[in-house]
Amino acid sequence: MRFELTQRYRSAAPAVDDAYADADLYPTLVGLPKLGGIEVLSHQRTADRAVLRVRFRFTGHLPSAVTAVVDPERLTWVQETTHDLAAGRTTFRLVPDHYPDRLKASGHFAVRATPDGSERRVTGELKVKAFLVAGQVEQAIVSGLEEYLVAEAPPVGRCLDA
Numbered sequence: 001m002r003f004e005l006t007q008r009y010r011s012a013a014p015a016v017d018d019a020y021a022d023a024d025l026y027p028t029l030v031g032l033p034k035l036g037g038i039e040v041l042s043h044q045r046t047a048d049r050a051v052l053r054v055r056f057r058f059t060g061h062l063p064s065a066v067t068a069v070v071d072p073e074r075l076t077w078v079q080e081t082t083h084d085l086a087a088g089r090t091t092f093r094l095v096p097d098h099y100p101d102r103l104k105a106s107g108h109f110a111v112r113a114t115p116d117g118s119e120r121r122v123t124g125e126l127k128v129k130a131f132l133v134a135g136q137v138e139q140a141i142v143s144g145l146e147e148y149l150v151a152e153a154p155p156v157g158r159c160l161d162a
Helices: 013-020 134-161
Strands: 002-009 035-045 049-058 076-084 089-096 103-114 117-128
Touching: 002 134, 013 076, 013 103, 013 117, 013 134, 035 134, 117 134
Parallel strands: none
Antiparallel strands: 002 117, 035 049, 049 076, 076 089, 089 103, 103 117
16 A cells, blocks of 8 residues: 655754754654654664664554454564755655564655645555455554544644744
């Protein structure tokens, strides 16, 4: 399943890009819907490049047909991001802690200037292998990601305004 999601900020694009490349941002994002258990595992940074590994847990609701084949407690993954701060582009991939043969996800996000600030566009592809329920799981994950990103924008905006 391909997806594209957008967030908008009042801050300039380089500031938004820099915020997502900063490991200190992620602990401030607790309590948001669908994703939790956020833990920064590693962070390396130079002037124009950052590499982050952050663990997430899916905390949204899944239909019973999905939970019959997937244990919700085991829906955790590491998001590996490589931030090219000079270009304003970040690539990511999700590495499942469990079910590595059933979930693949990767993509990129770019932060671009807009007349009133900036826009962060997240584009990716998610593939779930689960007999009969793959589409439901993919839809649940993308829906959860969308809800999370909508809820994430205000606290990130507050960090940028501080």
